[in-house]
Amino acid sequence: MAEATRAAFGRALARLGADPRIVVLDADLATSTNTKAFADKYPERFFQLGIAEGNMVSVAAGLALAGKIPFAASFACFLAGRFEQIRVSVAYNRANVKLVGTHSGIGIGEDGYSQMGLEDVAALRALPDMVIVQPADTAETEQAVECLARHEGPAYLRLTRQKVADVSPPGYRFQLGKGVVLREGRDLAIAASGAVVGHALGAADALAAEGIQVAVLNVATLKPVDDALLAEWGGRTGAVLTVEDHSVNGGLGSAVCEALAESGIPVRRHGVRTFGESGTGEALYAKHGLDAPGIAAQARALLADLGARRRDVSARRA
Amino acid sequence: MSADAGEVARLKPIVKRMREDAIRMITAAGSGHPGGSLSAAEVVGALFFHTLRRKQGDPTWPERDRFILSKGHCVPIVYAALAEAGEIPKDELETLRRLGSRLQGHPDRIALPWVEAATGSLGQGLSIALGMALASRLDGNRYRVFCLLGDGETQAGQVWEAAMAVGKYRPENLVAVLDYNKVQLDGLVRDIMDLEPLADKWRSFNWKVRVLADGNDLAQVLDALDEAGRGGGPWMLIANTVKGKGVSFMEGKAAWHGKAPTPEEAQRALAEIEAHG
Numbered sequence: 001m002a003e004a005t006r007a008a009f010g011r012a013l014a015r016l017g018a019d020p021r022i023v024v025l026d027a028d029l030a031t032s033t034n035t036k037a038f039a040d041k042y043p044e045r046f047f048q049l050g051i052a053e054g055n056m057v058s059v060a061a062g063l064a065l066a067g068k069i070p071f072a073a074s075f076a077c078f079l080a081g082r083f084e085q086i087r088v089s090v091a092y093n094r095a096n097v098k099l100v101g102t103h104s105g106i107g108i109g110e111d112g113y114s115q116m117g118l119e120d121v122a123a124l125r126a127l128p129d130m131v132i133v134q135p136a137d138t139a140e141t142e143q144a145v146e147c148l149a150r151h152e153g154p155a156y157l158r159l160t161r162q163k164v165a166d167v168s169p170p171g172y173r174f175q176l177g178k179g180v181v182l183r184e185g186r187d188l189a190i191a192a193s194g195a196v197v198g199h200a201l202g203a204a205d206a207l208a209a210e211g212i213q214v215a216v217l218n219v220a221t222l223k224p225v226d227d228a229l230l231a232e233w234g235g236r237t238g239a240v241l242t243v244e245d246h247s248v249n250g251g252l253g254s255a256v257c258e259a260l261a262e263s264g265i266p267v268r269r270h271g272v273r274t275f276g277e278s279g280t281g282e283a284l285y286a287k288h289g290l291d292a293p294g295i296a297a298q299a300r301a302l303l304a305d306l307g308a309r310r311r312d313v314s315a316r317r318a
Numbered sequence: 319m320s321a322d323a324g325e326v327a328r329l330k331p332i333v334k335r336m337r338e339d340a341i342r343m344i345t346a347a348g349s350g351h352p353g354g355s356l357s358a359a360e361v362v363g364a365l366f367f368h369t370l371r372r373k374q375g376d377p378t379w380p381e382r383d384r385f386i387l388s389k390g391h392c393v394p395i396v397y398a399a400l401a402e403a404g405e406i407p408k409d410e411l412e413t414l415r416r417l418g419s420r421l422q423g424h425p426d427r428i429a430l431p432w433v434e435a436a437t438g439s440l441g442q443g444l445s446i447a448l449g450m451a452l453a454s455r456l457d458g459n460r461y462r463v464f465c466l467l468g469d470g471e472t473q474a475g476q477v478w479e480a481a482m483a484v485g486k487y488r489p490e491n492l493v494a495v496l497d498y499n500k501v502q503l504d505g506l507v508r509d510i511m512d513l514e515p516l517a518d519k520w521r522s523f524n525w526k527v528r529v530l531a532d533g534n535d536l537a538q539v540l541d542a543l544d545e546a547g548r549g550g551g552p553w554m555l556i557a558n559t560v561k562g563k564g565v566s567f568m569e570g571k572a573a574w575h576g577k578a579p580t581p582e583e584a585q586r587a588l589a590e591i592e593a594h595g
Contacts, residue, residue, distance in 0.1 A: 023456070047452065047487075055479035058442045062449020065427075066384070068456070070449075085433055085564055088439040093427055253455070 002166065005159040005194075006102040007143035010034025013071060016149050017042045023062050026071040027053045032161075033073035033102045044053065054082045056097070061089035064096040069149055076101030076117020076158055083123050089129040090154050098148050099124075103161040104134070105245030106272055106288060107195045107283035117158070122250020124156050125223050131155040131176065132223040136197035137166045140220055143174035156223075158194060161282050165198035166273060179226035181233065185213035188299055189233040192243040193219045193252045197286065200243050203293030207299055214299060217258040225255040236264035241302050243295055244271045245285075268302045270295065325368065330595060332402055333363035333507035333536065335411060337564050337591045339411055340400035345584040346357075347415040350423070353574040354468060355395040356560040357499035364539045365464055366399040369547050374404070377431040383461050384434050384450045388443020389497060390424040390453070390466030393433075397421050400432050441474030443467065448480055451489035461545065462491040462581065463524065468504030473511045478523070484552045485524030493546040493553045494525075503575045514563045520554040533557025564591050 005252045009053070014037040016022050022038075023045045030036040030048065041045035049056040053074050060072040072079075079086070090097045092143030106119040122132050131151060135141040141159065148155045158278045167182060183204050191201035204214040215233050219226060234240045240260065242253040260267055272288055285291040289298060337359050344350035349351070365385055366372075376538065387396055394414065401408045413419035415451040420430040424438030434444045440504070447465035454461050484492060498516070500507050507513060520527045530538045539557065546553035562568025563577070579587055586594040 020456075023453075047480075049483055052476075052479035052483070054476045054485055055445045055448075056447030058476070058480070059449040059452070059483065061435070062446035062451075063453050064449070065446070066450045066453030066457075067380075070454050084439055085442055085445075088436060089442050092436045239450065299523075 002163045003138055004161055004163050005135055005141040006034045006161060007136070008138040008157055009100065009145055009157070009275050012142040012145035014038045014041050014148065017045065019069070019149070021067065021069045022149065022210050023047065023068045023070045025049055025050055025056050025070055026073045027056045027078070029074055035071070035073045042217050053078045054085045057082050057085035058089040060087050060097045061093055061095040065093060069096055069098070071098045071100055073100040073102065075115060075117065076098040079300070080117060080120035080256055081121045086124065087127060091130055094129065094153060094249055096152055097154055099156045100159065101156065102159040104158045105160070105195060106276045106284040107245050107281045108161040109284060110278050112278040118247050118272055119250065120275060121158065121163065121222055121246050121252070125250060125255065129153055129234040130223060131221070132158065132272070133176070133221050135174070135220050136218050137168055138166055138192055139166065139168045139172055144220065147174060147176050153167070160195045162195065164195050167197050167201060176222065177226060178222045178230040179217050179219040179221070181215060181229070182207050182216070182242040183210045183216040183217035186237055187213050187241050188241060188303060189215040189217055189237045190214055190241045190295070190299065191217045191219050191230060191252065192241055193222060195245050196243050196295070198213040199290060200295055203295035203299060206292060206296045212299070212303065220254060222252055224308040225259050227259040230259050230299055231263055234260055234263060239266045239302055239306055241268050241270060241299055243290065245290055246271055247313045266306065268298065270298045324506055325540060329363055329367055329536055332367055333359050333396055334591060334595045336363055336395060336398040339408070340394040340399060341392050341565070341579065341587045341591070343411040343414040345581060347578060348564055349415060349568065349578050350394055351391040352578045352579065353561040353571070354389060354392040354464070354499060355499065356563045356565060356568065358392055358497045358560050359394055359563065360534050360536050360539045361466060361495050361497060361557055362395045362399050364536060365572065366403055368540055369543045370464065371461070373592055381460050384463045386435050386437065386443045386447045386450070386463070386465040388465055389471055390438030390443070392468070393425045394429045396425070405432055416545060420434060425543070440468065440471040441476040443479055444480040444484070444541055446496070447486050447492060448487070448489065451492040452487060454491060459491055462493065463489070465494045467494060467496045469496060469498045469500065469507050469513060470510070472496065472513060472544040481520065481523040481525070486557065488524065488552055490549045490551050492551050492557065492595070493543070495557055496554045497559055498556055499559045501561040501570060501572050501575065501579055503572065505572050517556055520556070525552050525554045527554045527556065528555040530555060533559040534563045545576065560594055564594065566590060
């Protein structure tokens with residue numbers, strides 16, 4: 001069942017409401033972030049704070065410091081834009097706030113750049129102890145929401161506006177801090193997260209038809225990132241291609257580079273390198289090379305570079 | 319003023335010692351914010367030693383009243399109150415701002431559990447206080463929430479976002495006090511970004527407002543906190559105070575917003591506080 005991860009979030013949140021500690025805050029986007037289902041079911045524990053996200057973030061911190069488990073939702077860009085409130089009210093206080101940013105990435109399409117969360121992970125990843133999770137599909141989102149409600153401490157959940165394909169294997173159990181191998185392969189490892197995980201699997205299919213065996217890792221927890229899994233599959237295949245619908249600076253690609261910096265395993269980062277713009281999500285993914293053909297092209301380019309490098313080394317040795 | 323003269327007499331020497339301790343610790347640290355610490359001494363003293371329901375030695379008692387120091391740079395006066403209350407040793411005050419000290423330059427709740435929330439990035443405290451007040455209401459109004467704001471701080475947009483949200487939710491057990499000392503880092507508040515008409519602004523946001531003609535007069539402070547503390551809020555108590563109150567060469571001077579006295583200046587300051595209480 002392809003659906004937006006924000007939809008799965010809204011359902012999971014309404015279910016979690018049975019726990020009286022759960023409170024939800026929104027800033028005039030409840031019908032978009034899908035906190036409305038919770039609001040309808042538990043109106044006394046839903047706080048509609050209007051278009052004032054900075055206040056919402058700090059109010060959430062106050063609720064958390066008083067023992068509640070607040071989920072504060074808005075578009076990813078508007079939340080990350082309140083960095084100062086997240087930095088002090090939430091992170092420095094170790095307030096048990098769950099920030100939920102929907103409408104991440106260029107995948108939102110027509111609304112254009114000002115509504116696209118493209119730097120949110122980069123900003124929040126810099127904060128100590130901030131857990132960041134970006135689920136790839138319905139099953140993973142539902143479990144991630146439950147997991148974050150149980151996790152004690154500040155966290156950021158990054159979700160999509162648009163529908164995404166189901167990618168998790170049957171019986172999949174999400175674990176905070178753990179990536180998962182969706183497909184094995186020997187030639188290259190693609191580490192992807194969120195909406196583009198499905199596209200990475202599509203690229204792997206296309207490459208398989210050419211005899212290129214690509215492993216696909218779903219890196220749902222962006223912080224702390226699964227260093228061991230990345231090192232294992234980078235080592236097995238010899239190179240990692242990161243794929244994300246986020247700025248190529250500061251997000252998954254940077255996290256993987258940091259994880260593998262001392263390993264010598266080459267990493268190629270693929271993501272968004274410009275401001276976004278209006279268009280359909282599909283058209284934007286094609287333009288930025290974040291659809292399956294674009295990702296396959298990046299994989300081929302990386303393998304070609306590596307091949308050339310290896311040939312150079314052999315030639316020098318000969 | 320209906321405040322008990324005996325209560326004023328009881329609190330006066332406490333507040334005097336808090337002022338002295340604030341001067342001493344800022345001098346020892348070599349940096350800090352004396353001006354706003356001194357202007358808020360009566361309000362903070364009245365809160366800690368008259369108003370706040372708390373349990374000695376237990377900063378996590380669930381029923382305690384919450385106090386958020388939104389003007390976080392003035393935390394020396396709160397550390398002085400905690401030392402006076404016997405929650406932290408007096409001799410720890412001289413560790414203010416030193417590496418490894420619990421007494422961070424701005425409040426840190428992880429370092430010091432009597433701090434309800436880290437503040438210092440101005441404009442956030444009232445929102446945090448609102449969150450706590452909403453939590454209290456969900457839990458059957460088990461405690462009250464007090465928040466001390468600086469005047470310059472209310473130039474921040476978030477304060478008015480919070481003011482509007484408080485006006486909507488009207489938590490009756492939320493009491494805000496504004497330390498209206500008229501001076502901020504760069505100069506006079508009225509020159510930098512005038513707040514007037516200040517009481518009207520808060521009234522228009524659906525708050526109950528009470529203006530204290532002299533927020534450095536304990537009788538007025540106690541009377542206002544007593545009324546607001548009984549509920550019926552949200553309350554905004556606008557306390558007209560004097561920046562640097564009690565030290566003549568600091569009073570009304572922006573230069574003393576965030577500067578430590580030299581040891582010689584500290585001696586003069588302490589002598590004045592001793593002489594005039």
